[in-house]
Amino acid sequence: MRKDFLPFTRPAITAADIEAVTDVLKSGWITNGPANAAFEQEVCRLTGNRYGVALSSATAAMHLLLKVLNIGPGDEVITPSMTWVSIANMIELVGARPVLVEVDRETLLVRPDAVAAAITPRTKLIVPVHFAGVPVDIDAIRAVAGGIPVVEDAAHALGTCYKGRHIGAEHAIYSFHAIKNVTCGEGGMFVTSDEAMAAAIRRWKFHGIVMDAFDRQNRGRSPQAEVVEPGYKYNLTDMSAALGLSQLRRIDAINARRTELAMQYRAAFADMPEIRPLGDPSGYDFKSAWHLFVVRVDTPKYTRDEFMAELKALNIGSGLHFRCVHLQKYYRETYGYQPGFLPDTEYNSDHILSLPLFPDMTDGDVGDVVAAIRELLAR
Numbered sequence: 001m002r003k004d005f006l007p008f009t010r011p012a013i014t015a016a017d018i019e020a021v022t023d024v025l026k027s028g029w030i031t032n033g034p035a036n037a038a039f040e041q042e043v044c045r046l047t048g049n050r051y052g053v054a055l056s057s058a059t060a061a062m063h064l065l066l067k068v069l070n071i072g073p074g075d076e077v078i079t080p081s082m083t084w085v086s087i088a089n090m091i092e093l094v095g096a097r098p099v100l101v102e103v104d105r106e107t108l109l110v111r112p113d114a115v116a117a118a119i120t121p122r123t124k125l126i127v128p129v130h131f132a133g134v135p136v137d138i139d140a141i142r143a144v145a146g147g148i149p150v151v152e153d154a155a156h157a158l159g160t161c162y163k164g165r166h167i168g169a170e171h172a173i174y175s176f177h178a179i180k181n182v183t184c185g186e187g188g189m190f191v192t193s194d195e196a197m198a199a200a201i202r203r204w205k206f207h208g209i210v211m212d213a214f215d216r217q218n219r220g221r222s223p224q225a226e227v228v229e230p231g232y233k234y235n236l237t238d239m240s241a242a243l244g245l246s247q248l249r250r251i252d253a254i255n256a257r258r259t260e261l262a263m264q265y266r267a268a269f270a271d272m273p274e275i276r277p278l279g280d281p282s283g284y285d286f287k288s289a290w291h292l293f294v295v296r297v298d299t300p301k302y303t304r305d306e307f308m309a310e311l312k313a314l315n316i317g318s319g320l321h322f323r324c325v326h327l328q329k330y331y332r333e334t335y336g337y338q339p340g341f342l343p344d345t346e347y348n349s350d351h352i353l354s355l356p357l358f359p360d361m362t363d364g365d366v367g368d369v370v371a372a373i374r375e376l377l378a379r
């Protein structure tokens, strides 16, 4: 058994990252400023978008998006139930209805036919998720969406490619939370190719003022900032942006190492029928950012929760991404969802766990995880 605990993730922080943050601290400008602008520019360079607006979280980005699109009571937003709760929560908090749909049982990617079946005259937005770093079939989703806006939840997908180019060509939301492939500690970005949308998000993120303090001081604009409509306060600090920017410079190496580790897991589980990694989607060419290594534990010996507890007792951490949204207390009670509503989502919600996967892991760490799993299955 391992002597020390292996967490399921750990941020990859280098000396250069620490220096980048320290430089900001010494500079005299620590909230949103030049590092924010540079971070926005570099994310756009990677993703091929024209506009990026750095924010305090992806959840904040989702909130602003709903406000900018004027989504509220009487409106519906389609998103999978197999996702992080923040998306549904924001939809709920603006008074709209999250319409939670089914995913593919093997990939956990939202099914275009499920999206098509959920569209009504009240549908104002569709938010698919690039799960674990694997891209959804966005062309197929756009085709069923007709003219309804589609904004990609790309929290797992910095560096993910679909049919040869980076995902999120139109609008996407990235997260830089501590567990994501590139982190700011906390942070998010709304990335778009629509200038008006970017301008609206930028305005709403800072009190509804058309320019912030950095704009005034550095871009020579009028000191009289005016509120054009009441907004929020969702800006990112430059300390955070500098960390993200420094990490972003290594994104290829970060994702390449994640991919190597994932391939080692896949090879190890090929002869273990009780441990079922997610499958790859078929029908399109893609590159995964390998944000998570998710497996389904399918054995009468353990429930998933028991398996996670036993792994922990063997000093192996694991995560749960995700418990489905529609069966969480609030959603169950508010909308009357019952088990059986989304069978493939529910099967996964009950059987998945995320194994340790982070760039500083060694091949030996993967070996420890596999050995612990073999031991549990042999008991």
Ligand SMILES: *Cc1c(COP(=O)(O)O)cnc(C)c1O
Pocket: 056, 057, 058, 059, 060, 083, 084, 086, 087, 129, 153, 155, 156, 174, 175, 176, 177, 187, 188
């Ligand atoms: C992490 C995550 C989010 C939220 O990101 P925050 O930056 O923590 O708000 C949204 N969607 C998915 C799928 C996520 O994994």
